[in-house]
Amino acid sequence: MSDFYYFMIEGHEKPFGYVHSSFIAAMMPWSNLWSLNHKKRFLTLHSFPNDVQSRTNAMQTTLRSAYNNGTVSYWANELFPIYSSTGGHILDMDGCGVDPFGIVSYAVHMIAYVTTKGNEIETRKFWVPRRSKTKMSYPGMLDNTVGGSLRSGERPIDCIVREAAEEGGVPEEYTREHVKACGTLSYQMDRTDDGKEGRQHQVQYLYEMEVPEGFVPKPCDGEVEEFMLMGIEEVVGALRRGEFKLNCGMTWMSYLVRHGIVDAENEERLVEICARMHRKLDLFVV
Incomplete structure (x- = not known):
């Protein structure tokens, strides 16, 4: 796991995915929607207010930036869900982010x-x-x-x-x-x-x-x-x-x-x- 960061979401203890360090580097500097902890290897999403739509908007903004700078090669134009370990609906993301963020x-x-x-x-x-x-x-x-x-x-x-x-x-x-x-x-x-x-x-x-x-x-x-x-x-x-x-x-x-x-x-x-x-x-x- 030394080549990966944990995809975290503020307010949740468990990671939602594993992000390869090459994607982390390609997206530097990360916007203020995110915080990076290099010691723990945490990439944490923040959203205000802290609700499904706001988290979705924050993720979509990030993925649109990744698409525009060529870090991801396509825009799926389909939303896919992210769930917590207890089954709660946390956010939706465009399909182009499923692999880079290593989600289920x-x-x-x-x-x-x-x-x-x-x-x-x-x-x-x-x-x-x-x-x-x-x-x-x-x-x-x-x-x-x-x-x-x-x-x-x-x-x-x-x-x-x-x-x-x-x-x-x-x-x-x-x-x-x-x-x-x-x-x-x-x-x-x-x-x-x-x-x-x-x-x-x-x-x-x-x-x-x-x-x-x-x-x-x-x-x-x-x-x-x-x-x-x-x-x-x-x-x-x-x-x-x-x-x-x-x-x-x-x-x-x-x-x-x-x-x-x-x-x-x-x-x-x-x-x-x-x-x-x-x-x-x-x-x-x-």
Whole structure:
């Protein structure tokens, strides 16, 4: 943790994220909305008055400055929430700040499949998208059928319905009727989505959905180059070759464990794998 500062918010004892020292340096001098304690490695947000909207305004002002000076490379124009360790809504921030501030973010991911029957044996094939080569993060890599981050105030079920329509052209009514919740993943990674040093902490809400044989997902928002129908052996092969976006590989591993394709008989690291996919994301000062 020597390369990180703790993202603190005035009035709260626990950190809300871990900020890499390179981001700290790039934003110097920090405005009077913030205080820096180099000894404790605290970066603390202050706001007056001390309420959700004021904290949101202070964060948005900081992120707009980071965008204008090139420290962050894009402006998401979507607000994402920050919660306290007890679940309280503390502030909202533009999505461009999720990685630099190393906060816990929340997302939905769905695997859609077609059931085919041959010789009285049912098999599943999966709709796997290839990310657009113009995507900032992981261009051209394989992904989950649909997925995305929860906006502030959005429920997971509403998010997956929205993402299925936006990314795959799935009618909202169909998703609401057929999608099945399959638990969660929680994990941390030591790099940001654009490959920089940092910390990612994310909770994924997982879903599966069967679609009819004649249905073909349609890329609607420019984020997907193509959808491919793949058998489970093809999916596993692509996972082994590292062709999936990193966090999507975990979503697929969760599917393989959930359906008994990966088990204690064929994977000696099963316990460790499952533990790493269900981290307790309780940030603390070391």
